[in-house]
Amino acid sequence: MTSSSSTFGGDPGTATLARISTEFDAIARQMSTVSAEFAELRRIVAGPTVTSAPPQAASPPLVPPSRPWLPTAPPFAQPHRTTAPPMPPGPAVPPMPRPTNAPSYRPPASPVVPPVTPPPRPPRPSMSERIGAAAERGLIGKILATAGVGVTLIGVALLLVLAAQAGVLRPEFRVAGGAVLAAALVAGGMWLRGRADGRIGAIALTATGIAAGYLDVLAATKIYEWLPIVPGLGVAGLVAAGGLVLAHRWRSEHLGLLVVVPLIVLAPVLTGGLDTTLIAFMVVLCAASAWVQLGRDWIWLHAVRLAAPTIPLTLVGLFGLVGWSAPGSADPVFATAVAVVVVLGVAGALVTMPTTEFREAMAGLASATTVPALFAGTAMHLPGAVILQISIALALIGTVLVGSGLMGSGLMGSGAAARLMPDSVAQIWSATALLLLFVAVLVSFDGAVAVAVLLGLATVTGLVARTWSTTSRVLLAGSSVIWAIGFAALLDAAPPFVLADADLIGRDANLGIVVASLFAASGALVLATGWARITDETVSRAAHIAAGLVVVYTLTAISVTAGVLVGGSDGFLAGHVLATTCWMALAGAALAFARRRNGAARTAAVTGGLVLVAAAIAKLFLFDLATLDGIFRVIVFIVTGLILLGLGAWYARALQDDGPAQPGSATAV
Structure with a gap:
């Protein structure tokens, strides 16, 4: 080894x-x-x-x-x-081979983020698929059942009306047959209600039977005259109330609609058109079905109930507007019906206000019941119509005041759900009351008196909006519209060229122009202040400029008209002397106001004052010098010159009392 x-x-x-x-x-x-x-x-x-x-x-x-x-x-x-x-000196060492199993390092690759693509839209279902889905939801069954209700009721109407005209069957058999058919349909619906999946059919059969029942009662009352009007309407109301009892018990707004809607459509056929019987029955139906809203937030049924008497009453007013005399236009009948319907609408909204999800819709429907009162002047004698309109307007205002007071004092509990009257409801009813008062003024007065009353109404409403923040925007908008209409009428009654002509103003001058000008000036200032309180600086500046122009014009109209009324032709000259003096006085007031303000407000006031001074001097040389004569010309020049001297001396002293202003500051104006 x-x-x-x-x-x-x-x-x-x-x-x-x-x-x-x-x-x-x-x-x-x-x-x-x-x-x-x-x-x-x-x-x-x-x-x-x-x-x-x-x-x-x-x-x-x-x-x-x-x-x-x-x-x-x-x-x-x-x-x-x-x-x-380098190795130290010594024997050479052969290089060592690199091990084959040594791990090799690779730098980490940059993360690749895949592009985000939106999920594909699901394909739109075809017509057959939508029809199949509707069938699964029971929509087709409801459509067929509703169509069956309408066709059956048309058949009942033909049985009661056309059979009588053709002499087919005796009247007793016709009425008895209708009653038996109605009872059989209701019984069939109640039997079907206890079976599985029988809800839609039960609602359709019951609605058809109930509608046939009260159509039968109306036929016996109106066509054959077997029942007097009052007992006949009472029986018909009981039949409709029975149908609504079933709707309330079965928790079916659909059944309630099928009970009420066919009556609104087919009852005029049996009564022979729009008459007192139809109006009275619709009012009774609306009153007898008011309880159905208790515990049920059925906005559509509530709308149909209120529309039942409101539509015929509105038609009575429209017929009077075009010169037709409707049978239901007698003063006591029309006024009583309108008052009852308005009370039902407002009371229903107040009762359901703490629990309903449709507060604004309920308030709007209650306001819609006042539409017939807007046409009361064509359906009634004028004094009664005005009394009706003012009474409803004052009742709405009182309701808003009481409801807002309870909301603020906490008598109804805490929280938004316990409030008796939300701000939106107060705004809707306040606007409705203002509209009624506006119409009452238009039908009660004419000429300069109507202009003065309109401007006075706008001024009072603007003051209310200033102190009552709940409905400030709505009241400000409404009062601004009414003020604009009144001021346009004032310009038509006393245009600027009339104020410059002694003969024309002598012919048209009256006390109404003076009163209307006073209300126009005060209303312009009130409304400008109100809009400045709730809007930005640009709108505020525009409102004050417009108010200043209105004040200048109305002061001129007051001075000249009052002078003509008091002194005739000499009064015309004296009025223009007074007008020029008022212009200079207003310029001085604007400059004095500017001394107590800083920034943009001061600049605007100084600019307005100087513009008014220039306008007064221009009037002095271009109009007064050519029109006035004698002592009036002397007086206007002396008075204007003295006011200019006083303003100049006072303003220079005021600047000296303020001390040297810093360059570029707002006070160096």
């Missing part, structure tokens, strides 16, 4: 040195592999978003502390071997 010393030329020292060098070389390669594995682990922990970094700087060479002349280990970040330092 050959020894290791013989293998390396028989020199033990050389062989030992070569073996140690080989072992250090293997250790270096192993540590390089461990370093690469640590780098890979760090990349995995950092996540896929970490990109590959450039190769790190080489670590210091690994050198044994006691043998500084031995070959150095390769850096951890480099997979190849470094060149060993």
